[in-house]
Amino acid sequence: MKYMMLIHQGDSPTPLTPEKWAALPAEEQARIGADYQAINQTPGVQPGVGLQLPETATTVRVADGQTLTTDGPFVETKEALGGYFIFEADDLDAAIELAARVPAARLGGAVEIRPVQEW
Amino acid sequence: MVDGPAEAFRQEWGRVLAALIGILGDFELAEEAAQEAFATAAERWPREGVPSNPANWLVTTGRNRAIDALRRRRVLAEKTRLLAAEAEEATEMDVDRAIPDERLELLFTCCHPALATEAQVALTLRTLGGLSTAEIARAFLVPEPTMAQRLVRAKAKIKAAGIPFRVPPDHLLPERMAAVTATIYLIFNEGYGGRGELAGEAIRLGGALTELMPDEPEAHGLLALMLLLEARRAARTSPAGEIVLLADQDRRLYDAAAVAAGRVALERALALRGRGPYVVQAAIASLHAEEPRDWEQIAALYAELTRLTDSPVVELNRAVATAEAYGPATGLALIERIDGLDSYRYLHSARGELLARIGRTEDARAAFERALDLIDDEAEHRLIARKLRDLSP
Numbered sequence: 001m002k003y004m005m006l007i008h009q010g011d012s013p014t015p016l017t018p019e020k021w022a023a024l025p026a027e028e029q030a031r032i033g034a035d036y037q038a039i040n041q042t043p044g045v046q047p048g049v050g051l052q053l054p055e056t057a058t059t060v061r062v063a064d065g066q067t068l069t070t071d072g073p074f075v076e077t078k079e080a081l082g083g084y085f086i087f088e089a090d091d092l093d094a095a096i097e098l099a100a101r102v103p104a105a106r107l108g109g110a111v112e113i114r115p116v117q118e119w
Numbered sequence: 120m121v122d123g124p125a126e127a128f129r130q131e132w133g134r135v136l137a138a139l140i141g142i143l144g145d146f147e148l149a150e151e152a153a154q155e156a157f158a159t160a161a162e163r164w165p166r167e168g169v170p171s172n173p174a175n176w177l178v179t180t181g182r183n184r185a186i187d188a189l190r191r192r193r194v195l196a197e198k199t200r201l202l203a204a205e206a207e208e209a210t211e212m213d214v215d216r217a218i219p220d221e222r223l224e225l226l227f228t229c230c231h232p233a234l235a236t237e238a239q240v241a242l243t244l245r246t247l248g249g250l251s252t253a254e255i256a257r258a259f260l261v262p263e264p265t266m267a268q269r270l271v272r273a274k275a276k277i278k279a280a281g282i283p284f285r286v287p288p289d290h291l292l293p294e295r296m297a298a299v300t301a302t303i304y305l306i307f308n309e310g311y312g313g314r315g316e317l318a319g320e321a322i323r324l325g326g327a328l329t330e331l332m333p334d335e336p337e338a339h340g341l342l343a344l345m346l347l348l349e350a351r352r353a354a355r356t357s358p359a360g361e362i363v364l365l366a367d368q369d370r371r372l373y374d375a376a377a378v379a380a381g382r383v384a385l386e387r388a389l390a391l392r393g394r395g396p397y398v399v400q401a402a403i404a405s406l407h408a409e410e411p412r413d414w415e416q417i418a419a420l421y422a423e424l425t426r427l428t429d430s431p432v433v434e435l436n437r438a439v440a441t442a443e444a445y446g447p448a449t450g451l452a453l454i455e456r457i458d459g460l461d462s463y464r465y466l467h468s469a470r471g472e473l474l475a476r477i478g479r480t481e482d483a484r485a486a487f488e489r490a491l492d493l494i495d496d497e498a499e500h501r502l503i504a505r506k507l508r509d510l511s512p
Contacts, residue, residue, distance in 0.1 A: 001281035003281075089281075090281075090283070091281045091282065091283035092233055092280050092281045092282045092283065093282075093283055093287070093291065095281075096233070113280070115279050115280050115281060
């Protein structure tokens with residue numbers, strides 16, 4: 001099975017939110033970095049990308065041939081996607097275990113596991 | 120020995136379906152196959168006699184039907200060819216070889232935390248209990264198409280999301296075991312409220328769980344608890360349909376066989392050094408079946424249960440038991456310390472009861488009135504209204 005692991009930062013501190021990030025003890029910052037690195041090195045993981053803050057998002061819709069452009073993400077800002085990676089695993093249990101290791105999941109965010117459509 | 124297809128259906132459905140899912144790796148396909156196998160049995164067994172090993176016969180027949188169906192559909196061409204090759208070897212089947220019992224795998228799959236609780240319950244009843252979609256819909260008071268859709272969605276998620284068909288590895292087992300026991304107990308409680316067929320079904324599932332996990336104390340604890348509670352069914356309501364409180368119940372109405380069976384299961388759980396929440400609750404239920412009741416012991420067990428569950432509802436039960444053991448004022452003091460149950464009707468009815476006993480009639484009246492506001496069950500409403508009338512003016 002191939003899963004897309006969608007990381008929602010929620011309220012969790014990241015280097016993109018310098019004030020909250022600075023409030024974390026240095027060893028916690030280091031641990032978060034190391035955890036993400038370990039995930040990227042886990043067999044079956046295809047690292048994805050991190051995204052800039054949802055405030056930088058632009059949402060586009062087309063209605064009656066007209067392009068409508070709005071500021072901000074499609075979902076609520078605090079529910080917006082922060083990053084993703086792909087994980088190829090035997091089953092959902094393996095994906096759940098890996099998701100639980102994503103720092104955002106323990107810091108106020110969450111990880112959504114979505115099976116990838118395969119033909 | 121099996122009397123005929125109807126009896127075989129109840130006894131064998133879960134096992135046959137579990138085996139077919141194990142073989143075919145697909146819930147939907149396996150369920151269709153099982154249905155066809157049972158339909159074929161219904162047609163043939165009365166004429167040709169029941170085979171010596173009904174479960175094997177049903178699994179073999181179901182598997183062959185599934186392979187035929189796959190072949191006819193001509194989808195997943197590779198898989199079909201693979202299955203066809205296997206089928207040729209196996210058509211003569213293995214009538215004597217034991218089919219592995221995969222009901223436990225099935226149970227853990229149905230109770231996987233990635234499924235919504237209501238889906239877990241419906242799926243467990245459908246697959247292991249062999250209840251029809253219509254029966255499950257009736258039991259949960261939802262329209263049949265709603266229940267059918269719930270089941271279809273759950274099966275689709277199992278397949279699409281890759282929920283494994285297996286007994287979880289040791290490091291996941293405690294958490295997943297808790298999900299399984301919670302699902303069975305939820306089914307039991309649906310039935311405890313009146314729909315007796317569900318309570319019986321939950322007890323059957325609990326019995327199967329103890330067979331499948333004989334060394335798991337909480338499985339025995341759950342079975343013991345359900346049996347001991349179910350034993351009181353006849354005593355819980357008066358002939359007029361009024362609720363009879365535990366303290367007023369006529370123990371002669373308790374089902375002695377169920378009490379005895381519950382205590383056997385409890386002994387087993389304790390022998391396995393079980394100290395989990397179901398074991399403790401079963402121990403409490405067992406004490407309630409004794410005369411006179413050992414309220415001190417019951418209060419102590421509730422204290423233990425509060426420690427295990429950190430639940431204010433359990434703490435309320437402890438307060439009530441404490442009131443019986445050490446007097447209403449002591450129990451009331453515990454109730455007043457409970458947080459977060461202000462909209463829980465039993466908190467107010469219990470509080471009213473204890474206030475009445477220590478003569479704080481006006482406070483008791485207010486508490487009973489608050490309880491009445493929160494109750495929507497008619498029999499409960501009548502019970503509290505009666506207590507309110509009985510308060511001395």
